[in-house]
Amino acid sequence: ATNAGGLNVIRYGMARANVLGLEAVLADGTVISSMNRMLKNNSGYDLKQLFIGTEGTLGVVTRVVLALQEQPGSVSTALVAIEEGRHLATFLKHMDRALGGTLTAFEAMWQDYYRVNTAGLGRDPPLGRDHAYYVVVEGQGADPAADDARFTAAVEAALESGLIVDAVLPKSDAERERIWAIREHFQPDPGLRPFFSYDVSLPLRDILVYVEEVRGRLQLEWSTARLLVVGHFGDGNLHFIVSPGAAGSGDRAAMHAASDRCVYQPLQRHGGAISAEHGIGLEKKAWLPISRNAQEIELMQLLKRTLDPRNILNPGKVIDV
């Protein structure tokens, strides 16, 4: 119902791409059983799309047929450091091409995020804390020896060409987990509270300038504002952690609203999305016009009124009717 994403969307797509069929219950109690099991089925309208990512507002999903993939037999990981923002996209393209379709993750951390999440390690982090950007890149294939050699050669080529300035390749699963923990386990320091989280996406080429636009707006709002940036760079999906810092004042709701303005208003001119993977719910409903135009919202409302005329399915979520 939320078309969830995650760390491996770049390889496997979001939930929508992995759902073959489903069963849903409509507002009038009708059970729509579309339990398709085929990879290909163009026999009439693909009704499951009405229920994937619509957050329960058009029907209640009660069963799902998921497509399975062969489990990869190899995994190759690196944590790399990048100094110039423009190299993020170039390094992504380099690895995507070099790995020939086996790239499974490309996760970026801006410096502030890396510093916060390595502060409590109790040991030196895998890479120094003064680089501008960090990327966890991973490929999964079939043949550990050959895949590791290819992956390592691709990382070495990026080092030699200056795309990346440092890299560490884990030598064990435990080391791999420690690298992933830096990306995954957010460890906010006390000075960061309160903080507000975001889930935006935009075209790759606009990401760097957009982040600095947001940072500039936040600093105008609060001189001590902090912006931590992390995300699924390979998907164009960033997660922000925004904190007013010590200069933040006012109640939490007012601070949250100010933070929203700083993040969402500059997103519109980039054609970006206010939610890449977590959906709209109640919290982002007022901001939906940043990402969708009036005709789109009217068509959503028409679908909602048609399928749920008494507005009983997750009422008030996503759109008003």
Place this chain on the structure above:
Amino acid sequence: ATNAGGLNVIRYGMARANVLGLEAVLADGTVISSMNRMLKNNSGYDLKQLFIGTEGTLGVVTRVVLALQEQPGSVSTALVAIEEGRHLATFLKHMDRALGGTLTAFEAMWQDYYRVNTAGLGRDPPLGRDHAYYVVVEGQGADPAADDARFTAAVEAALESGLIVDAVLPKSDAERERIWAIREHFQPDPGLRPFFSYDVSLPLRDILVYVEEVRGRLQLEWSTARLLVVGHFGDGNLHFIVSPGAAGSGDRAAMHAASDRCVYQPLQRHGGAISAEHGIGLEKKAWLPISRNAQEIELMQLLKRTLDPRNILNPGKVIDV
């Protein structure tokens, strides 16, 4: 509008999986501009799904944003022979696992199809014509030397284990094209006319028994019936060419209707699709209840009536309203 498929769906998905955004014109002239450029966007309903694969019945698609993929740097191909039908799916799984996500095509030909399409070659075909099944399997990766070695090793392992009984690996692009031509360029002999073509899909495990069910029904209909089977086996999608043969009598429409019955009626109990990739249009409309239940068809009709109340968009196609 038809959610087209093709030879590489197993790797890249159908059109739906490759469309990021689109613009469509509704029946009342409203232009819905959903020109999303991101891989991830969960900001409200994914409206483009209304127009992908609905054959122009809910709107006219006027612009599309397509996702591009890195061009593969290597291609490895084999034509193999298989004697036992159950080995088709096992060989698919073997190659999918061995190639670690780089499998791009898995196309099967039953003996009769291979014979028809190699009859006019003017030379010996790449493999003898007495095998039960033939598969064109292809992987595309990044590194020609390493990928070819891995691909060849996977085919050799299948030979050694008896999954396949013969194989030929092209040594040039010209040889590769000759192999693909056997799969791609259907060359019906005069005795095959008239013939009727089909585009069904069903779960892999049911394919062999279903094909024989269809063959049995056709032989009851016409003692000289011929059934040529080819298709995107990796997607569970078969294309049939059905000919009444010399015993065929009656007008073409009556023969076509009899052929339809033989193909579609046994499909229902397998939960199969009467159209895997070519859509419903007019020709398959009467058979839609084989693949979709009454509740699904009513929901399709509700969408159609809501979005096109005057029935002016490709009227009469896919469903009646």
